Amino acid sequence: MNRYCFCLQVKPDRLDEYVERHRDVWPDMQAALRDSGWHNYSLFLRDDGLLIGYVEADDLEAAQQAMAATEVNERWQAQMTDFFTGIDGRPPDESFLLLREIFHLTPAKD
Template sequence: MRRICFLLRVRPDRLAEYRERHRDVWPDMRRALRETGWGNYTLFLADDGLLVGYLETPDWDAAQAGMRDREVNARWQAEMAEYFTALDGRDPDEAMSPLTEVFHLD
């Protein structure tokens, strides 16, 4: 199982709204994440807008590709894009770049 951690930045003026949107993630979006291998998927949000994402998956490339093929993901990403900074025209899921794991205590 591969552990993936990534960083994004939420616009400071949209933090409360971003938190609210994630209190009720669409059931079909939750299902798509599970079905495409996004296990133990967790988001952490700092008060300054730093978003830390974590997930476990057997195959990161397949997990990303699986979500790219889901219509629900296209809708979700389109709605979420306005909350982030520095996406340079990419969807939030395209801007996720895994950090390098340097230590893990099993």
């Protein structure tokens, strides 16, 4: 399983609403993510709007394409697009700035 980390920028004046939207992510959206190959997916938000995402997938591009083919993702992305800066009207899930992994602590071998 590959690990991916990405960042996006949430508009500072929309932080509270963005957080609120993620308190109750639609069950069908969560199911679609799982079914599309997204695993161990987390979002972290800094007070200035820097959003860091972490996800594990066999192939992130394939997982993104599988999500893009779902109706629920289309609805979700349409609602999320206005929360972000610097994405030029593209859906947020097509605007990830992927970060290069430079260290990973592996489990100790007994």
